[in-house]
Amino acid sequence: MHTYDMIARTVAQEGAGACFALMGDANMNFATRLGEAGCRMIYVRHEHCAVAAAMAYARKTGDIGLATVTCGPGLTQLMTALPAAVRAHLPLVVIAGEAPLKTGWYNQEIDQAPLVTATGAAYHSLHWPARMPTAIRDAFVQARRERRPVVIGVPFDLQDLLWEGSTKLPAPSKDLMPVVSPMPANADDLARIARLVDGAGKIVVMAGMGAVEAGAAQACKALAEKCDGLLATSLPARGLFHDDPYSIGIAGGFSSDMARQCLAEADLVIAVGCSVARHNADAGKLWPKARVLQIDVEPITLSQGRVAIDTHLRADARLGTEALCAAIAARAARWRSAALAEAIATTPADGMDFPAEAGVHDPRDVVTALDAAIPMDWELVNSSGHCSYYFAQMPRRPQERFLTIREFGAIGNGISFAMGAAAACPERPIVMFDGDGSLLMHVQELETIRRHGLNILIIVLNDGAYGSEIHKLRAEGLSDAGAVFGRTDLAAIARGFGIGGETVTDLSVLPGLIADFQRTGGAAVWDVPVSDQVVSPVIRRAHPGLVKR
Incomplete structure (x- = not known):
């Protein structure tokens, strides 16, 4: 040996x-x-x-x-x-x-x-x-x-x-590994925090990955209901409250128009198992009037170079939220209303109008069509880059079926994340969302997917460029030539690796394509040409003069 x-x-x-x-x-x-x-x-x-x-x-x-x-x-x-x-x-x-x-x-x-x-x-x-x-x-x-x-x-x-x-x-x-029980809240801290919550007006309960891991979803829902509040999540925890009519979805750079409107009205944000990172708070601009209460076993005040949290309840995310819910007074529903629930359900994530272009799709239309066609029990994986904002706007999708890892902001990871998800969940199809620039960074892994028989469908928003860079260069009045490469025929590349490849020029064919993939399984790349003139809200906020209404 x-x-x-x-x-x-x-x-x-x-x-x-x-x-x-x-x-x-x-x-x-x-x-x-x-x-x-x-x-x-x-x-x-x-x-x-x-x-x-x-x-x-x-x-x-x-x-x-x-x-x-x-x-x-x-x-x-x-x-x-x-x-x-x-x-x-x-x-x-x-x-x-x-x-x-x-x-x-x-x-x-x-x-x-x-x-x-x-x-x-x-x-x-x-x-x-x-x-x-x-x-x-x-x-x-x-x-x-x-x-x-x-x-x-x-x-x-x-x-x-x-x-x-x-x-x-x-x-x-x-x-x-030590076997430890979840940490309950200190009684004195709980009484102090309950007074703070009782004195607040509009409250948003925002959950992070700490809440996911502690199983705190139901506790957060109960707390929001009792204090007439709304629900939100960090980006990695997106979808945790997918079935609640008063969930405004992602809090952060990927927030919808409705979420930004509601968070701007809040005067208290309760961050449950959430570090309130810079992107999560949109660098502090997302809730300009609100104090932030953190429920966490490791409370912090500074997060990524800014004072992010005002007060703390040190406790396990679930136990602390349950205890706080029990300690506060119930209040009548004023912020929560049927009209608000209807607005949350029906208001588009991004209401900006862009002129239609022949031969290419608006990425928002692509995501809407995919969300309607992809079975709810399939595993979804989001990559990074300009396209990832659009794919994140699938509020019906539960957190446990939607993987987002982007803390380092690097593109090129999506295909690897899909392989990891496929190894972890071999019983379900994996759908990976990516951009053309990101996929091409590690396109060689299509061979790995084929060789190992991984059940992965890759759907690419192909704008023929590095999307974030072209919009930023245009905003600066500079040439975008260094970030524009033309629309590579990704479907042909996929077929060259021995897997399926389709170019989707008509979104009406997506339900049939999904049904075929569900029947056959395997691996495939679907190349969806999209406009390079549609700019995400993330870029528009950073460069307010880029797009004129």
Whole structure:
């Protein structure tokens, strides 16, 4: 038995359901043995995509994500995915190689630790074989406890050594995680906060991922109903209140016109399990009159360089919200009304008029048609970039069926997120929404999707450009030529990779296409040409002179 055998056994014992891998000299023996030990191996075409897919897998399963890459250039390819995982608070373990210790020079050698730690992830070099099983297990403990990526570097000449230590495995990380009960609210804090809420006028209860993970949705609904308030979510938690008539949807840069109108009237925002990040608050402009109360086990005042929160109730998101609901006085419905519910349900997310163009679609019409046609139990994955605003406007879709990870703001991740979601949810079709520029960054993964038989439908809003950049350049009065590339025939590219490809020039065909895909499964890319003259509200607010009514 070699050291790489023992490493594989240790990792396999951690119970990761899938490992996203790209082989090289410094990890291929380990990866082969890990697959033989029963872990599902998904071999990608780019190292970035391995870690990005592990991110989506971690978010969808609520468990740890696992990836493996080789040393040197294999690891340097991770420098975009790692900070994205750090900022999204996703627990990952990456088993990476290191250059061999026995050589005086190796062409792929690089000091890997500073690169990794600069992203906010942790890095551990394992140079003592006998301790490697325990050190690997400890890395899984750290990833779980700190909710961030941990990268393990193992020189590949050490991996090749015959194993001379004990073959007894250490206890897995799950056995060492503390079992703790949710934190209730302090009685004195609760009385103080109840007086604040009772004295407020218009209240919005806003939930973040902390509320999702604590199972606080019903508690938030009850609190909003009792205080005559409305409901909203951060972008990653979008859809948590999809079935409530008084949910105004996303609070933040992706807010609808109606949400912005209601939040502007609020004088108290109750942020439940929510860090009130800059985009979530639209840099403080979203609720100009409101104080912010945070219910969280780790309350903060400063968030991303700004004073974001005024007062706090330290408690588990669900228990704190339930306790606050019980402590406040019920009030008559004044803000909540049938007329407001009707307005929330029927007002378009974006009311700006843009002239129709022949041969291309308004992206808002595309999203409306897709929302009507895609079955409600399919898994949806949103990418990043200009198009992601439009795809987020599907208020009927529940949070557990709609994945959004965009804390680092990088495009090019969508196809990887779709692969991670497909590995986590193999029983359901995955629909990934993307833009043409983003998809083309890692279009090689279409081959990975085909080879592994992943059930993924990719729908692309194709404006022939980097959408955000062309609108910003135009707003500055500069040439957009550097961001315009023409509409690549994405459907033909998909067919070249051996999967389905369609160019959608008529939105009326979408129900039939969806029905066909539901019957056959497999993988496909649908290329939907859209206008490059329709500008999202996110861009319009940043550049108010760009579009004239």
